[in-house]
Amino acid sequence: MTEEQKAAKSQTSSVEGVGEYDKAAGGWGALASVASVLNRQEVVLAGAKTLLRANQPEGFDCPGCAWPDPKHTSSFEFCENGAKAVAWESTPKRVTPDFFAQHTVSELRTWSDHALEDFGRLTHPMVYDAATDKYVPIDWATAFARIGENLRALDDPNKAEFYASGRASNEAAFLFQLMGRAFGTNNFPDCSNMCHEPTSVALPPVIGMGKGSVSLDDFQTCDAIFSFGHNPGTNHPRMMSTLREAARRGCKIVVFNPFKERALERFTSPQSVVEMTTGGSTPIASHYYQVGVGGDGAALQGIMKALLEADRADIASGGPGFLDRDFIAEHTLGFDALRAHLEALEWSEIEAVSALTRARLEEAALIYRRAKSVIVCYGMGITQHRSSSSVIQQIANLLLMRGNIGRAGAGICPVRGHSNVQGARTVGVAEKPSEALLASMDRVFGLKSPRAHGHTVVEMIAAARSGAVKALISLGGNLAAAAPDPEVTHAALQKLDLTVNIATKLNRSHLLFGRESFLLPCLGRTESDVQATGVQAVTVEDSMAMVHASRGTNTPASEHLMSEPAIVAGIAKAALGDHPVDWEWCVADYSRIRDLIEAVFPVDFANYNARVLQPGGFRLPLPHAERNWKTASGKAHFAAFKADGEDPRRGDPSVLLLSSIRSHDQYNTTIYGNSDRYRGVFSRRDVVFMSPEDQNALGLKQGDKVDIVAAFTPDDGVERCVSGFTVVSKDLPAGSIAAYYPEVNRVIVLEDRDQFSGTPAYKSAPVRIRKSL
Numbered sequence: 001m002t003e004e005q006k007a008a009k010s011q012t013s014s015v016e017g018v019g020e021y022d023k024a025a026g027g028w029g030a031l032a033s034v035a036s037v038l039n040r041q042e043v044v045l046a047g048a049k050t051l052l053r054a055n056q057p058e059g060f061d062c063p064g065c066a067w068p069d070p071k072h073t074s075s076f077e078f079c080e081n082g083a084k085a086v087a088w089e090s091t092p093k094r095v096t097p098d099f100f101a102q103h104t105v106s107e108l109r110t111w112s113d114h115a116l117e118d119f120g121r122l123t124h125p126m127v128y129d130a131a132t133d134k135y136v137p138i139d140w141a142t143a144f145a146r147i148g149e150n151l152r153a154l155d156d157p158n159k160a161e162f163y164a165s166g167r168a169s170n171e172a173a174f175l176f177q178l179m180g181r182a183f184g185t186n187n188f189p190d191c192s193n194m195c196h197e198p199t200s201v202a203l204p205p206v207i208g209m210g211k212g213s214v215s216l217d218d219f220q221t222c223d224a225i226f227s228f229g230h231n232p233g234t235n236h237p238r239m240m241s242t243l244r245e246a247a248r249r250g251c252k253i254v255v256f257n258p259f260k261e262r263a264l265e266r267f268t269s270p271q272s273v274v275e276m277t278t279g280g281s282t283p284i285a286s287h288y289y290q291v292g293v294g295g296d297g298a299a300l301q302g303i304m305k306a307l308l309e310a311d312r313a314d315i316a317s318g319g320p321g322f323l324d325r326d327f328i329a330e331h332t333l334g335f336d337a338l339r340a341h342l343e344a345l346e347w348s349e350i351e352a353v354s355a356l357t358r359a360r361l362e363e364a365a366l367i368y369r370r371a372k373s374v375i376v377c378y379g380m381g382i383t384q385h386r387s388s389s390s391v392i393q394q395i396a397n398l399l400l401m402r403g404n405i406g407r408a409g410a411g412i413c414p415v416r417g418h419s420n421v422q423g424a425r426t427v428g429v430a431e432k433p434s435e436a437l438l439a440s441m442d443r444v445f446g447l448k449s450p451r452a453h454g455h456t457v458v459e460m461i462a463a464a465r466s467g468a469v470k471a472l473i474s475l476g477g478n479l480a481a482a483a484p485d486p487e488v489t490h491a492a493l494q495k496l497d498l499t500v501n502i503a504t505k506l507n508r509s510h511l512l513f514g515r516e517s518f519l520l521p522c523l524g525r526t527e528s529d530v531q532a533t534g535v536q537a538v539t540v541e542d543s544m545a546m547v548h549a550s551r552g553t554n555t556p557a558s559e560h561l562m563s564e565p566a567i568v569a570g571i572a573k574a575a576l577g578d579h580p581v582d583w584e585w586c587v588a589d590y591s592r593i594r595d596l597i598e599a600v601f602p603v604d605f606a607n608y609n610a611r612v613l614q615p616g617g618f619r620l621p622l623p624h625a626e627r628n629w630k631t632a633s634g635k636a637h638f639a640a641f642k643a644d645g646e647d648p649r650r651g652d653p654s655v656l657l658l659s660s661i662r663s664h665d666q667y668n669t670t671i672y673g674n675s676d677r678y679r680g681v682f683s684r685r686d687v688v689f690m691s692p693e694d695q696n697a698l699g700l701k702q703g704d705k706v707d708i709v710a711a712f713t714p715d716d717g718v719e720r721c722v723s724g725f726t727v728v729s730k731d732l733p734a735g736s737i738a739a740y741y742p743e744v745n746r747v748i749v750l751e752d753r754d755q756f757s758g759t760p761a762y763k764s765a766p767v768r769i770r771k772s773l
Contacts, residue, residue, distance in 0.1 A: 015703045017684040018728050021677050024281035025233040025263035026080075026240060026270055029677065067238040067415070068216050068542040069616065081237055084665075084672045088505075089524040090554055093120025095506050100126060100135040109511045113481055113742070114671040117505045122521035123558035128513065135519060140562065140570065143518055147473075148574025150498040150516060154470060157184030157450070161460050161469055164190040164429045165476030166421025167525070169538035169550070171593040172564035173424035174600075175586065176475050179572040181428075181438075182447060182579060186454030187469075188431045191477055192421055193457040194484075195380055197757040198388035199414045200425065206396045206637045208630030211422065213411035213622055214375055215544050216242065221409035224252040224371035226364075227285075228296055228395065229381020229763070230415055233263020233678065234664045236379075239415065240267050244282045252367055255285040257381065258293050258659060258736045259689075262678040289364060292355030293657040293736035294385055294764035297641055299354040299361060300394040305342045306358075306365035307401060322369040327403035331627055334638035338397060341640035355733035373409030374399065380417070381659070384763040389756035393639040400636055406627035416543045417668065419525075423541030426604070426620065427597055431456055437600070444599045446580050456758045457483060458750060464492035471498040473571065475564065476522075480509040481669040484748035484760040487720060502567050504557075507669070523563045527552040531566070532588035538565075539594065539612055541620065547605075548617030565593065655711045656694065658765045660741035660748065669742055676740075681728070688769075689730040689738045698769055702729045705772040708739065710747040712766050720747045724772050737767070 023029055099119065105128065108116065125143045126135035138146075154160055162180040164173055180188060192200065200210035207213070219225070219242050232239040244267055247253055255264050265288070268281040275281060291299045311321040328335050347358045354361070368374060376395050382388060396405070396412060404410040416422050428437060431454035438449040455463055457479070463469040465488060472479075472493070483489040490512050493499070499513035502520045510519050523529055529536045529552060537549040562570070569583035586593050591609045598605040604620050611618040623629070629636045662668070663676035663685065675682045679689070688708060695701055704727045710720035722744055732738070741762065752761045 015726065015728065017682050018687070018702075018726075019680045019682065021262070021680045024266040024268040025678060026237075026268045026281075067236045067242075068544045068546050069548070070216060081234065081664075081667055085667055085670075086526060088117070088670065088672065089121075090526050091120050093118075094123050094557065095119050095121065096123050097126070097137045104133040105135070105511050106133055108506075112671075113508055113669065114674065116507055117670060119506065121504055121524075121557035122506060122519065124560045125521060126519040128517040135517075138518070140560075143520065144570040144574040146516075147498070147500055147518060147571055148577075151183065151471060151575040152577075158187060158452075158454075159469055160185055160471040160473070161187045161189060161455060161464075163457075163460070163472060163474040163477060163479055164188065164424055165474075166191045166416075166418025166424055167477075168424055168475050168564055169420060169540055170423050170427050170547070170597065171538050171590050172475065172568055173420070173429050174427040174593060174597050175565050175568045175572070175583075177428040177430075178441070178445065178581065179568060179576070181441060181449045182445070182572070182576055182581065184450055186431055186433060186450050186452060187460065188429050189455050189457040189460040190424065190429050190431075191418065191482065192425055193431075193757075194384075194482055194759060194762075195417055196383050196414055196421070197456070197759045198383045198392055198754050201757040202389040202392040203396065203412075205631060206393050206639050207405060207412070207624045208628075208636070209622065209624050211545055211622060212413045212543060213405050213625040214413045215619070215625075218373075218375060218409050218411060219246055222246070222251060222371075222373045222375045223409070224254060224367060224374045226368070226374060226376045227253065227255045227257070227264065228300075228376065228378040229257060229383075230377065230379025231257070231259070231261045231263065231381075231662075232415070233261060233267070234662060234666075235417065236415055237263070240284075241269065241271070243267070243284050244269055247282055247284050247286070252286045252371060253284055254287045254289070254364060254367055256289045256291045256296060256299055258290055258732055259661075259679075259738065260288060260290065260731055264288070287364065287367065289356055289360060290731070290733055292353070292733040293659045293738075295354035295356070295733075296382055296385075297353075297387055297391040297394055298350045299356055299364075300391065300398055301342060301345060301641060302347075302350040302354060302356070302358070302361035303365045303368060304338075304394070304398055304401065305345060305347075305350070306362040307369055308339060308342055310362075310365065310369065323401055324403035328400070331403075331406075331629065332400055332636045332638060333633055338638040338640050355736070368398070369402065373407065374402070374404045375409070375411055375413055376404075377413040377415055379415045381763055383414075384754075384759055384761060386752060386754060386761045386764065387641075387643060388754040388759060390639070390642045394641060396636075397638050400638060405636070406625055411625065414543065419542070420540040422543060422545070423539075423547070426541055426601075428600070440600045444596065458753060458758050458760065461485075461489050461492045461750065464495055467495060470496060471500075472496055473500045473502075474509065475502050475568065478507040478509045478669040480512045481507065481742045481745075484745055484753075484762065485714070485720070485750040486746055487718065488714075488716075488750050500571070502564060520567050521558065521561050522567055523552070523556055523561050524554075525550060525552055526554045527556045527561075528554060529563045531563070531590070536563070536590045538590060539617070545620040545622055546617055547612060547620060549612050563587075565590065652711070654768055655766045656735055656737050656769060658708065658744065658747065658767045659736065659738045660744050660762045660765070661738050663740055666740075679730070684726075685740045685743055686725050687728045687739065688725040689728050689732060690769075691732040691734055691736070692729055693734040694732075694737065695727060695729065697734075700727050700769070700771070702727055707770050707772050708744060708747055709768045709770060710749050710765065711768050712749045712752045714749045715751055720749055722746050737769075
């Protein structure tokens with residue numbers, strides 16, 4: 001620790017709500033947090049019983065993350081944040097018509113995001129009344145009729161947008177995309193556009209599919225796990241059990257992340273009697289590299305350059321080299337061009353951008369080449385940058401150089417967030433659908449599906465802003481809080497003529513609309529779903545392409561709730577009128593929806609209803625896991641790094657790169673509480689993490705109040721700024737800072753996004769820091 005860091009640490013106790021947390025992740029701290037949230041949501045006994053059904057073969061799939069279930073489940077398969085998600089949903093707190101009668105929409109807009117959701121579950125369908133500025137009750141039939149009337153009044157189907165959240169089931173998502181395409185549009189912006197869209201864009205051209213290639217079994221046999229840009233202890237804690245098991249058997253776990261995240265340093269398993277009783281923990285990362293914000297692409301190129309140099313030296317000394325030349329020759333194209341690109345790179349440039357020395361990158365390359373089988377995992381710390389798509393292709397390059405895709409214990413592993421964000425895309429929620437999908441839809445349903453590409457989230461916001469879009473139907477989610485640049489996003493949403501939100505709880509998006517707004521309450525994942533033929537199960541796909549059933553058993557929060565498939569069907573019937581699809585027949589028995597999914601995707605979902613009844617479900621085909629490359633050439637492709645011209649965020653010493661991060665008391669836009677214990681922040685979120693070096697350079701110290709100002713100039717020329725943030729010292733690379741999402745979304749300018757997928761650069765926004773007045 002440097003003298004500057006020691007001085008910064010000594011200041012910690014003088015800043016209100018900022019301290020030190022020196023314990024391992026997990027352990028008694030996690031159990032205490034679970035008990036606390038169950039108590040806050042008033043579900044101590046009922047919540048505990050519900051949690052025992054989470055991720056069990058006959059239970060429900062936890063909405064907290066998409067990490068797969070082990071083949072042999074333990075007595076409890078939930079984590080701290082999963083417990084929070086379940087408690088948040090199963091709370092007895094209610095937002096009734098009486099609540100809305102007491103609060104205007106204008107008043108509710110002044111509430112915090114936490115306060116809005118903390119009031120509990122929505123109980124009745126509601127519609128906005130402009131005369132009173134309040135939501136008022138409406139019956140389902142009238143709501144559907146009015147929504148259908150509004151949609152039919154559009155003079156162009158492309159004036160409607162169908163937004164989907166990743167928490168929707170396969171059944172709901174499939175009906176949703178069917179409704180939109182029958183209506184006549186491919187406008188399906190979804191939450192993937194804001195998280196893992198670069199995966200969907202980058203991987204198909206190079207390995208043939210925009211999904212990972214590994215299974216959970218591969219983590220039991222790999223020799224090394226390289227982890228880029230994710231914090232599993234907070235964002236997908238069930239992964240920690242997998243990492244702990246790997247670490248304890250001697251697997252190298254090599255982490256690249258600007259923060260030293262506690263869960264990646266050491267972890268106490270709440271299911272380990274020995275660790276819990278002795279206060280012990282398991283070290284997770286064998287090597288930790290604090291890459292600079294936005295520097296992962298440079299780091300990956302540095303590792304590959306070092307690997308090539310070591311390979312050349314080994315061959316020169318009579319050795320076989322360190323590349324899998326047989327694999328490269330048989331399965332790939334483009335290696336020589338990649339080699340030339342890497343050899344031309346200067347080490348000084350790699351070091352400057354990555355914030356890592358050549359020696360450290362050579363060390364990482366040594367670990368990689370010594371490991372027989374390697375898995376590379378990555379999260380949104382990779383996917384939310386200006387060059388994310390190209391960085392992901394560098395991950396594929398690294399794996400391909402030693403044949404680490406398509407064999408046991410090796411492969412690429414994008415770690416998703418929502419429990420069915422991958423599944424929704426699989427069953428057709430895509431703004432750029434393939435011709436094969438559209439032709440199959442047309443064959444099964446007698447449609448003439450639109451062929452023109454639809455809007456991503458960023459494109460949808462721009463279209464609403466210009467008046468080219470007039471209606472938005474949202475299947476879950478909190479678009480207003482999740483989207484970047486609220487200066488533009490909120491104004492765009494308020495230009496719409498029709499807004500429909502299908503939701504379990506009140507959130508920011510429900511308060512930002514134009515002429516007419518409907519709030520339709522749906523069942524949660526934990527609740528029993530009874531339709532005309534009886535109790536139903538839905539299905540979801542996890543991060544590793546396993547499809548399995550989810551069955552809620554809790555009594556619904558209100559007798560007035562409808563399931564997501566039923567709500568979608570009600571809107572579709574009202575909007576489309578006389579249509580070949582019998583929507584009510586579909587919803588009466590969800591196995592009929594699965595039969596239709598199978599008809600559209602006969603290979604992927606063959607014998608769907610029978611296979612999903614198997615314990616653990618079934619795995620979708622992953623051709624690249626079998627070295628069957630579904631690319632244009634039939635081979636995997638190496639791809640050199642591509643930068644979109646001059647990056648405006650580089651070269652100005654006054655500009656820092658801001659990474660927006662989630663706290664440990666948060667899941668996506670849902671704020672469970674205002675603490676982030678692993679980072680030593682308690683009962684507040686208005687902080688910006690900075691290195692002592694950056695503080696000294698700017699004449700700041702811990703505890704100072706600062707403004708964060710976007711350095712990327714937006715199209716409208718209006719400064720984007722958030723004010724009054726407190727400086728907190730953290731061990732970060734110089735030039736890299738961090739603050740909480742969505743509070744800093746205002747400085748994530750809409751135009752600053754990945755140039756291939758359109759995903760906003762939430763994780764590397766160029767900013768300047770100035771003292772608050």
